[in-house]
Amino acid sequence: MANLIDIRGVTHAYRTKAGPLPVLDNLNVAVPEGEFCAVVGPSGCGKSTLTRLVAGLMKPDRGEVWLHGELVKSPRKTVGMAFQNPVMLEWRTILQNVILPLEIVAPSMPKARKEARAMELLEMVGLAGFEGKTPSQLSGGMRQRASLCRAIVHKPDVLIMDEPFGALDNFTREDLWQTMRDLRAKEPFTCVLITHDLRESLFLGDQVIVLSGRPATTQYVMDVTLPEDRTLDILYTPEVADMLHILRDQIRIAQGRDGAVH
Amino acid sequence: MESLQKIAVPLGAILAFLTLWEAIVWVNGWPNYVMAAPSDLPAAYRRFWPLFLQMGWQTLWRTIAGLALAVLFGTFLGMVMGFSRIARDALYPLLVGFNAIPKATLVPVLALLFIGRHDFNTVLMAFLISFFPIAVSVGIGLSTLEPEYRDILRSLGASKITIFRKIALPKTLPEFFGALKVAVTLAFIGTNLVEIVSPHGRGLGALFKSGETNGDYPLMFAVLIALAFLGIVLYYGVVALEKTFAGWAERPAH
Numbered sequence: 464m465a466n467l468i469d470i471r472g473v474t475h476a477y478r479t480k481a482g483p484l485p486v487l488d489n490l491n492v493a494v495p496e497g498e499f500c501a502v503v504g505p506s507g508c509g510k511s512t513l514t515r516l517v518a519g520l521m522k523p524d525r526g527e528v529w530l531h532g533e534l535v536k537s538p539r540k541t542v543g544m545a546f547q548n549p550v551m552l553e554w555r556t557i558l559q560n561v562i563l564p565l566e567i568v569a570p571s572m573p574k575a576r577k578e579a580r581a582m583e584l585l586e587m588v589g590l591a592g593f594e595g596k597t598p599s600q601l602s603g604g605m606r607q608r609a610s611l612c613r614a615i616v617h618k619p620d621v622l623i624m625d626e627p628f629g630a631l632d633n634f635t636r637e638d639l640w641q642t643m644r645d646l647r648a649k650e651p652f653t654c655v656l657i658t659h660d661l662r663e664s665l666f667l668g669d670q671v672i673v674l675s676g677r678p679a680t681t682q683y684v685m686d687v688t689l690p691e692d693r694t695l696d697i698l699y700t701p702e703v704a705d706m707l708h709i710l711r712d713q714i715r716i717a718q719g720r721d722g723a724v725h
Numbered sequence: 726m727e728s729l730q731k732i733a734v735p736l737g738a739i740l741a742f743l744t745l746w747e748a749i750v751w752v753n754g755w756p757n758y759v760m761a762a763p764s765d766l767p768a769a770y771r772r773f774w775p776l777f778l779q780m781g782w783q784t785l786w787r788t789i790a791g792l793a794l795a796v797l798f799g800t801f802l803g804m805v806m807g808f809s810r811i812a813r814d815a816l817y818p819l820l821v822g823f824n825a826i827p828k829a830t831l832v833p834v835l836a837l838l839f840i841g842r843h844d845f846n847t848v849l850m851a852f853l854i855s856f857f858p859i860a861v862s863v864g865i866g867l868s869t870l871e872p873e874y875r876d877i878l879r880s881l882g883a884s885k886i887t888i889f890r891k892i893a894l895p896k897t898l899p900e901f902f903g904a905l906k907v908a909v910t911l912a913f914i915g916t917n918l919v920e921i922v923s924p925h926g927r928g929l930g931a932l933f934k935s936g937e938t939n940g941d942y943p944l945m946f947a948v949l950i951a952l953a954f955l956g957i958v959l960y961y962g963v964v965a966l967e968k969t970f971a972g973w974a975e976r977p978a979h
Contacts, residue, residue: 515876518876518880519880520876520879520880537882538879538880538881538882539882540881540882542880542881543880544876544877544880546873546876548871548873550871550873550874550877552874552891552892552895552896553896553973553974554895554896554898554971554973554974563877563878563891564877564881566891567878567881567882567883567887568881597973613877617881623880
């Protein structure tokens, strides 16, 4: 079956004053349609570069990024993005913030339909009643929920998330994992999630990709063989504990501390 | 209640200032050809009221015209500097250098270049003195835009113009209005500089000059107060615009 996202042999280096800084080295990632792909790896290994490549915001030095069987050369309308910093346009209400991508992608869509679509999503993530508020009136978790709505309001093929829950407290984060799971059940989309949280990668992911330290290459791929409708309790089963162990070991290897005792 | 306080407090402060001024003049026993007291002013306004209206209007429209030019040019320059690193590196030293020049030195230059064109010279000076803060703040506002803001729209294939219109422009408005408040008072200084210094000038500056020539201190101070009044009016005009267009940047009071 064809993959929705196909990253083939991508190598990239940033040009810095001290010479080229290689960040990706022959990276291969394949994500079938509808799958949730969690990417973990040591800090600064090039995970964010990966999101920018898939979004078409930059071109790799070598290798190819394919989306829907098309070579990615420039940004495309079929991508949604969410970042750790849920940047909101402070001068717009939450509803108008969520609508923003539709104004770009579907400028001719009637305003009422745009708003109805945004409201549908805000209700799904539990923000009904907050659509008229401004971003500064919302908590960090609520802003991130609104940011998720904005990322998928135009029904993108691919949702790219760069540590979206990284700056939230633990309970809020777990709430958002469940929101994410419920959203996917109602609105199927293919997803690439960059994260530092191994439990998050197992709760949400269909596959977990471990990247090596910089320059990053695909070090390990885990198929997450857990049921679709996961609850938080599943994170405390021996099965998941074993998977966490394997991932932890892989991260250690990626950090260059193979077998080190600490 | 709250709105009453908003008007009463500044009014009280102005009254206190005028009282103090009057008291200092009275205690020192200064005659009005040495230093005018506030109580001398009503007579001056009564005597020259038609002149005040005519000259005040001239000063006001030239200042606003200069300010409008400064907004257009300053915003344009700020955009160029905000979007291009090279332009920023190239223009900053030039701008800072130009801003450091005392503008009074430019009056004879302009007077020779555009001889006899008093209105034009005055507007030009108001513009020259006030575009700098606008250019700098728009430039800084644009160049410090978080990359995520841009990426949200860029990843959808939005054009540079769309990104500017939907995000960069509104995001920079608070900085823009902050600079405009500074520019308003600067533009007044520019207008009056030319009105006072150039011979056969018009406007409140020229009225001040004629008061000086005739040793009419009450008239001179009456002009200064009229200038202060116009400055306050224009400043609060900007504040009203800011509330309309960038009111979102005001944090709710806690």
